[in-house]
Amino acid sequence: MLSITSNTLNLCNLFTRNGFFFTNPTPFSSFKPLLKPISATLIPSSKPQQQQLYQPFRPPPSPLPPKFRSLDTAGRLDVLANRLGLWFEYAPLIPALYQEGFLPPSIEESTGISGVEQSRLVVAAQVRDSLVQSNTDPQVLAFFDTSGFELLYEIRLLSATQRAAAARFVVENKLDAKGAQDLARAIKDFPRRRGDIAWEKFQYVLPGDCLSFMYYRQSREHANPSEERISALKLALDVAESEDAKNVITKELEGESGGEETNDGVVDGVRVPVVRLKFGEVSEASNVVVLPVCRAEEKEREVLEAPWECKSQGEFGVVVADKGWKSWVVLPGWEPIYGLRNGGVVVSFSDARVLPWKVNRWYKEEAILVVADRGRKEVAVDDGFYLVAVDGEGLKVERGSALKESGVEESLGTVVVVVRPPREVADDQLNDEDWE
Known part of the structure; x- marks a missing residue:
């Protein structure tokens, strides 16, 4: 007979499931009470909200004395x-x-x-x-x-x-x-002139250098040598502040008397301006020039047939030519081309290698526009550049000395300026040593 006192079951540990008794080894004391879920909306914010105090309107101080x-x-x-x-x-x-x-x-x-x-x-x-x-x-x-x-x-x-x-x-x-x-x-x-000739010699932080570079750049738009070019260089020298800028301008002024032969037999100094057109430069220009454009592939036929006279008339400046033409270009009124009244023509070359570049220099293969004055056909200056037609090669730009050696006395026109296309990223302009 079992003793109740020794074999009494702990009823607290008995549970009934489907009519059977099971013993739960875990005492009631180890059970945690089931907590009622609390809505997130009732949880207080970790950071107490700052009380918004009333700020009266304060008008700004009067700008008047x-x-x-x-x-x-x-x-x-x-x-x-x-x-x-x-x-x-x-x-x-x-x-x-x-x-x-x-x-x-x-x-x-x-x-x-x-x-x-x-x-x-x-x-x-x-x-x-x-x-x-x-x-x-x-x-x-x-x-x-x-x-x-x-x-x-x-x-x-x-x-x-x-x-x-x-x-x-x-x-x-x-x-x-x-x-x-x-x-x-x-x-x-x-800053927009980065890549122009001698740009790095002028300091942007000095206002005098910026103004001097503007005069220096304008001097290169005039014939070399000429009074206008020398005058612009003197203005550039007067306002220049840095020594590097003054040295560049002084060297340019000293070379105006004529080019000197270098060790490799190349004449130092560019005798025709080479300009990289800037985006928006035409729209910002106070004066513009409209000129007929010929393709180099057509050789000399188009150059001879292009309109000779092109001028603006009336209060609206309507452009009138002496004959119809299919291709025209508008350029800023730079000094070398602004004076072209009759005989100005532009020849479009697809490759800049038609220019007399030095063979030991890497050149860019890009399109260029060569502006020539057909009113000056005589090959008179050795250091000048002239538009000519070469048998089997088409139109080219040749130095006057080379043409005289070949016995050529008349060209299609004297080159007054070479225009390079605008670029998003500016690069170096044509340096003096690039020319043969």
Whole structure:
């Protein structure tokens, strides 16, 4: 007989499943109570939300000088009409009047300041503020205090750093408005001229070098030698700041008396400008030239048949030619071609190797346009370049000395400029040593 006290089953560990008893070895004390799931929406945020405090509206500080802030509309108009103060002090009154509903014509009627001058005053005042924030020398700023708004207006498109350097250069060289405009354009244009001849010799951080490079580049658009070329080089030398730039220009000036033979028997110096056309250069040019285009494959027949006279007429500048032609090109009014009135023609070559390149130089196989003056056919200058027709080879560009040795006295025309196509990535222009 079993003893209840010793064999009593632990009922707490017995469970019934389908009429059978099973023993659960795990005591109740080891069971964890089943927790009720909590919605995520009830879980508090780990970061307490910051209380949004009410921020009252604070208007921006008035751009007007303190002595003008208390003036009413009539008083502000009186200040502008009588120019009471320095220009950069009363210039902020103009946009303040715009905010009150005034228009440029109404301000002009009340003050005598034209709409163009209003715009120049406002922009120049902003440029001056940027110079002040750039810690520009007070003596430089004082130079523009009386009537310098026209000068500061011309450098408006430059960055703050460039404005400070340009303003210093304007003061040191006593430039007028046209000079300041040329300076600003030269600084903006300098990076886009990467790859031009001697570009790396001029320093971008020096405004004088940028202006000097512009004059230097313009000098190469004139005949060599010529008074225009020498004059442009002298202007470039006057404004150049770096020694490298001065050395390049001085060397160019010293070589204007004539080319010298080098050790390899090659005449030093390019006698015809070779220009890489820039994207958008035609649209930005103040003067353009329209010329008939001939294909080199047609040889001399097209050159002889191309229109001789092409000019613009009327108020709209309608281009009129003496005969019909199927191919035309518009080029900037560079000095070598702007003077072409009658006889100018362009020959399109698919390969630049028609030019007299040195054979020991790697040349680019690219299309070029050769602009020639058919009014000057005589082979007169040894260092000149002429458009000729060679039997079995078609049209070519030859040096005058080579033609004289062959007994050729007349060409199809004198080459005045060679145009290379625009490129997205600028490369080196034709160097002096590239020519034979």
